Amino acid sequence: xxxxxxxxxxxxxxxxxxxxxxxxxxxxxxxxxxxxxxxxxxxxxxxxxxxxxxxxxxxxxxxxxxxxxxxxxxxxxxxxxxxxxxxxxxxxxxxxxxxxxxxxxxxxxxxxxxxxxxxxxxxxxxxxxxxxxxxxxxxxxxxxxxxxxxxxxxxxxxxxxxxxxxxxxxxxxxxxxxxxxxxxxxxxxxxxxxxxxxxxxxxxxxxxxxxxxxxxxxxxxxxxxxxxxxxxxxxxxxxxxxxxxxxxxxxxxxxxxxxxxxxxxxxxxxxxxxxxxxxxxxxxxxxxxxxxxxxxxxxxxxxxxxxxxxxxxxxxxxxxxxxxxxxxxxxxxxxxxxxxxxxxxxxxxx
Amino acid sequence: xxxxxxxxxxxxxxxxxxxxxxxxxxxxxxxxxxxxxxxxxxxxxxxxxxxxxxxxxxxxxxxxxxxxxxxxxxxxxxxxxxxxxxxxxxxxxxxxxxxxxxxxxxxxxxxxxxxxxxxxxxxxxxxxxxxxxxxxxxxxxxxxxxxxxxxxxxxxxxxxxxxxxxxxxxxxxxxxxxxxxxxxxxxxxxxxxxxxxxxxxxxxxxxxxxxxxxxxxxxxxxxxxxxxxxxxxxxxxxxxxxxxxxxxxxxxxxxxxxxxxxxxxxxxxxxxxxxxxxxxxxxxxxxxxxxxxxxxxxxxxxxxxxxxxxxxxxxxxxxxxxxxxxxxxxxxxxxxxxxxxxxxxxxxxxxxxxxxxxxxxxxxxxxxxxxxxxxxxxxxxxxxxx
Ligand SMILES: Cc1cc2nc3c(=O)[nH]c(=O)nc-3n(C[C@H](O)[C@H](O)[C@H](O)COP(=O)(O)OP(=O)(O)OC[C@H]3O[C@@H](n4cnc5c(N)ncnc54)[C@H](O)[C@@H]3O)c2cc1C
Numbered sequence: 001x002x003x004x005x006x007x008x009x010x011x012x013x014x015x016x017x018x019x020x021x022x023x024x025x026x027x028x029x030x031x032x033x034x035x036x037x038x039x040x041x042x043x044x045x046x047x048x049x050x051x052x053x054x055x056x057x058x059x060x061x062x063x064x065x066x067x068x069x070x071x072x073x074x075x076x077x078x079x080x081x082x083x084x085x086x087x088x089x090x091x092x093x094x095x096x097x098x099x100x101x102x103x104x105x106x107x108x109x110x111x112x113x114x115x116x117x118x119x120x121x122x123x124x125x126x127x128x129x130x131x132x133x134x135x136x137x138x139x140x141x142x143x144x145x146x147x148x149x150x151x152x153x154x155x156x157x158x159x160x161x162x163x164x165x166x167x168x169x170x171x172x173x174x175x176x177x178x179x180x181x182x183x184x185x186x187x188x189x190x191x192x193x194x195x196x197x198x199x200x201x202x203x204x205x206x207x208x209x210x211x212x213x214x215x216x217x218x219x220x221x222x223x224x225x226x227x228x229x230x231x232x233x234x235x236x237x238x239x240x241x242x243x244x245x246x247x248x249x250x251x252x253x254x255x256x257x258x259x260x261x262x263x264x265x266x267x268x269x270x271x272x273x274x275x276x277x278x279x280x281x282x283x284x285x286x287x288x289x290x291x292x293x294x295x296x297x298x299x300x301x302x303x304x305x306x307x308x309x310x311x312x313x314x315x316x317x318x319x320x321x322x323x324x325x326x327x328x329x330x331x332x333x334x335x336x337x338x339x340x341x342x343x344x345x346x347x348x349x350x
Numbered sequence: 351x352x353x354x355x356x357x358x359x360x361x362x363x364x365x366x367x368x369x370x371x372x373x374x375x376x377x378x379x380x381x382x383x384x385x386x387x388x389x390x391x392x393x394x395x396x397x398x399x400x401x402x403x404x405x406x407x408x409x410x411x412x413x414x415x416x417x418x419x420x421x422x423x424x425x426x427x428x429x430x431x432x433x434x435x436x437x438x439x440x441x442x443x444x445x446x447x448x449x450x451x452x453x454x455x456x457x458x459x460x461x462x463x464x465x466x467x468x469x470x471x472x473x474x475x476x477x478x479x480x481x482x483x484x485x486x487x488x489x490x491x492x493x494x495x496x497x498x499x500x501x502x503x504x505x506x507x508x509x510x511x512x513x514x515x516x517x518x519x520x521x522x523x524x525x526x527x528x529x530x531x532x533x534x535x536x537x538x539x540x541x542x543x544x545x546x547x548x549x550x551x552x553x554x555x556x557x558x559x560x561x562x563x564x565x566x567x568x569x570x571x572x573x574x575x576x577x578x579x580x581x582x583x584x585x586x587x588x589x590x591x592x593x594x595x596x597x598x599x600x601x602x603x604x605x606x607x608x609x610x611x612x613x614x615x616x617x618x619x620x621x622x623x624x625x626x627x628x629x630x631x632x633x634x635x636x637x638x639x640x641x642x643x644x645x646x647x648x649x650x651x652x653x654x655x656x657x658x659x660x661x662x663x664x665x666x667x668x669x670x671x672x673x674x675x676x677x678x679x680x681x682x683x684x685x686x687x688x689x690x691x692x693x694x695x696x697x698x699x700x701x702x703x704x705x706x707x708x709x710x711x712x713x714x715x716x717x718x719x720x721x722x723x724x725x726x727x728x729x730x731x732x733x734x735x736x
Binding site for chain 2: 224240248274
């Protein structure tokens with residue numbers, strides 16, 4: 001049991017907090033709207049090695065764990081950096097697992113992404129980073145395929161200004177077939193859930209800070225609005241949500257790094273023992289999405305009319321808090337999927 | 351981060367689970383709900399005899415403090431009567447932190463046998479959240495103290511051998527500065543205990559102090575230093591010693607019920623998509639509550655005093671527990687209204703029970719509003735509202 005970051009992770013956190021703040025912070029996110037991608041920041045990111053840090057060393061990567069990537073993802077979310085690092089990291093790891101990770105992908109000069117939904121009639125819909133990624137890894141029936149048709153460059157206009165695009169998988173190469181294809185894809189999707197959850201924690205963290213700062217500065221009726229108990233209580237529930245989401249996404253990353261799957265992880269809701277990666281990854285995304293949604297909701301409200309104004313940053317966080325999670329699916333459907341995992345084991349196990 | 355229990359803590363958890371399998375009978379659980387007394391001296395004694403209480407006192411001994419969390423978390427999840435034990439061990443922790451050798455020898459040692467109980471005498475009829483305003487008086491008379499006043503909500507007073515009693519010793523200074531804590535033997539002449547029944551069967555008490563006389567050896571901490579003793583007691587109470595996983599047994603009961611209950615729409619309730627969604631949401635909330643509690647325990651284990659982290663765990667866990675109870679009560683429909691003693695009750699009456707019990711969880715141990723005030727002021731650094 002150790003709930004602290006390792007010394008290396010502390011360093012990682014500091015380095016990337018600085019990097020995102022100076023190279024890809026909310027101002028850059030604002031400037032990158034509506035496409036949701038800042039190519040110059042991405043060029044700078046390549047210099048840090050971040051795009052390949054999560055690849056095994058054998059694939060030319062940095063050998064970082066999901067836990068390490070989660071630390072970076074939280075900082076990315078805290079700055080709402082307009083960079084598809086989560087998608088690229090997850091797709092790169094999946095490609096490496098099938099022996100198909102090219103050098104440009106490992107470096108990041110070629111962006112790769114994961115289609116979250118299987119292809120339908122040769123098209124993957126609403127692929128995150130689909131507008132900017134040259135490579136898309138997708139599930140097509142029983143086949144895991146790689147399509148390298150190049151980035152369209154144009155994003156579908158959307159709530160969170162994400163670089164979303166529909167992508168054709170015409171002419172894609174087959175990486176894996178059969179149950180192995182599904183298993184590899186599911187693992188990658190759970191990694192995406194885990195890291196997206198971590199990024200949402202970052203969104204919640206900054207949104208809370210923005211709300212608290214504003215409540216200390218803004219005066220009405222002769223005092224800071226943060227002195228009104230109604231305002232205090234809106235904010236006081238939030239640190240528990242943000243910290244809880246961080247712990248849950250870190251636990252999911254830990255389970256993923258420890259290779260705890262249905263064969264050796266525990267799924268026992270009756271005694272609240274869960275160590276199975278897939279279950280925890282699903283839980284982390286649902287909860288972090290909810291925590292970020294509630295946090296941005298309340299923080300925006302505390303800003304009064306200014307919260308609604310384009311000029312203030314909180315609205316950038318508000319829209320992304322919703323979009324980053326919903327790009328996968330309705331959380332209620334995610335919950336039903338989690339229930340299938342929770343209820344698959346017999347009750348006697350409890 | 352590493353979320354696995356250390357081998358020692360994992361062994362300890364297995365020992366606690368084995369103990370519960372062997373000793374926590376349906377009869378003990380039924381008795382607790384029939385009497386409203388969530389304390390079983392035989393069960394507590396057996397826990398002590400099995401060596402499982404050695405690490406149960408916060409800050410005491412050389413056991414891994416995570417054991418404290420593991421013990422109370424397992425007791426809570428199993429639905430065991432642990433309220434009396436938790437309070438007793440908390441008082442043991444306070445005695446360990448601020449008590450005298452006399453108190454360690456005459457009280458702490460006995461508490462570790464599991465055969466004695468303590469209760470908390472803070473709240474009064476007119477002073478609850480504003481507990482520093484209490485008026486029960488202790489007046490010095492030579493090397494004795496004479497106590498007069500009334501306490502309210504003194505849960506377990508009828509089971510207890512000692513009460514830690516917050517008294518006013520100086521009415522002429524600001525309220526926090528005139529308080530003194532005592533460890534009062536419950537057999538002191540002049541103490542009367544009257545039951546206060548509640549809507550969830552659990553029993554609490556009003557306690558009356560009429561010229562109750564005790565020696566100065568029962569004073570806990572400094573004269574007029576009662577508020578700092580309260581600070582220690584509250585930090586132990588919030589979060590770490592149970593109370594943050596009440597929806598775990600709820601979920602178990604709901605699942606067992608739904609697996610056999612026909613749905614009015616056909617099929618079984620366990621196949622109802624909305625119920626499944628809510629089961630998952632409750633399981634997620636249970637994980638988060640556990641992690642927030644674990645964090646508080648881990649801070650304690652690494653030498654800190656996790657007051658605010660405990661407040662966060664309590665705020666979150668109790669809110670979600672009430673939400674879950676509301677969902678499941680509605681989804682059980684009319685059968686969910688039936689109680690423990692009635693045939694056909696959904697989840698054998700547990701839904702009715704949780705719906706009765708859950709409101710108190712955002713009131714006792716510091717209300718939700720008081721915990722929010724603490725987080726707002728001391729964690730977020732917002733200006734004082736009052
Ligand atoms: C079953 C049960 C067992 C208990 N066991 C014990 C025990 O063993 N020992 C013990 O000493 N006490 C015990 N208590 C008492 C408990 O700690 C108090 O009930 C609690 O602290 C609230 O005090 P009160 O009931 O006087 O409510 P009040 O303080 O009168 O509060 C009423 C309402 O006003 C709100 N409020 C009060 N002040 C503020 C504020 N500053 N800002 C915003 N809102 C505020 C509260 O949140 C609450 O909603 C128990 C209570 C119950 C119901």
